[in-house]
Amino acid sequence: MKIAVICANGKEGKLLVKEALARGLDVTAVARGENKTAATKFVSKDLFDLTADDLKNFDVVIDAFGAWSPETLPLHGASLKHLCDLLSGTATRLLVVGGAGSLYIDKEHSLCVADAPDFPNAFKPLAAAMAAALKDLRARRDVRWTYVSPAGDFQAEGERTGRYILGGEELTLNSRGESAISYADYAVAMIDEAESGRHVQQRISVVRE
Template sequence: MKIAVIGANGRVGNRITEGLVKHGEDVTAFVRNQNHSAASQAVIKDVFDLNKDDLAGFDVVVDALGGWTPETVDVIEDGEKKLADLLEGTNIRLVVVGGAGSLYTDAAHTKTLMDGEDFPEIFVPVATAHAKALADLRKRKDLNWTYISPAADFQADGERTGKVIEAGEDFTLNRKGQSVISYADYADAFVNEVLNPTHNKERISFLQA
């Protein structure tokens, strides 16, 4: 399988790239500067400078773009839209590293995690950008996409447990009453969905058991 990882130098993108390479896949890292990922092939190009020819021939494009500051957070939404525009009308799958803030907290799917009064204010801009990216995907009629949310507590340095629960659109807790996952476990589960796709035009989520 030929796979492009956009944002392969990022903390999540790097782990996803590493996992895909370990599975023996043909992986190309798309980065803005020097490639620091496990991929031996790289394209040094900003996402907003990409064109259809850059992505032609890939089976899957992974959107691992991230931004945390006021100056960079817009890349989450705008980068997704750029990639979706390039891939719409093709057979190339777009698999997106999503956010947890848009997970639903009620059965009617009218309230989300980030609507809660105790949702940390500092995470609102990132959660909002991820939610807008998901909303854009839902509107696409001719795009094969999968949006994958992590648990609410997304731990960069958390351990790899190898025990992951797949959930759907709803905010889900494990038997310990926790919504938590490490970057390592999330990346492993993400890679599995890329290589063994079971969800198209759907949002799913992962948490540690």
């Protein structure tokens, strides 16, 4: 299996590369500047400069793009649209490192995590931008996408246990009432999905076991 990790120099991107390499997969890291990953195959290119030819030989493309400043938040939607346009009509799957703010907190799917009164105001613009990008992604029937939302507490420095609970559209809690997962265990879940391809054109979510 040939996998490309886009924006591979980020914290999650590097862990995705490491996890995929540990399983013996053929991994190409893609990022601006120099290679900061464990991959021996590297493409130094901005996401928005990628072409269809750049991605045509991969079975799976993982989008680990992230933006946090007010002026760059719209790039969540723009970057995802660009990758979808490049992969439109192909057999290549697109896996997206998503957000938790758009997970539903009611059975009717009328309220999201970001709608809760205790959701931090500082993160609302980011959650809104990522939710808008997901909404646009759901409309793409020409791309074999999967959107993977982390738990509410997404821990950059957490340990890798190799265990997680797979959820769907709703915020899932573990047996201790927690919604948390480490970046490392999220990478385990993402590469599991890359290998299995069980949730094409679906949003899934993961939480620490």
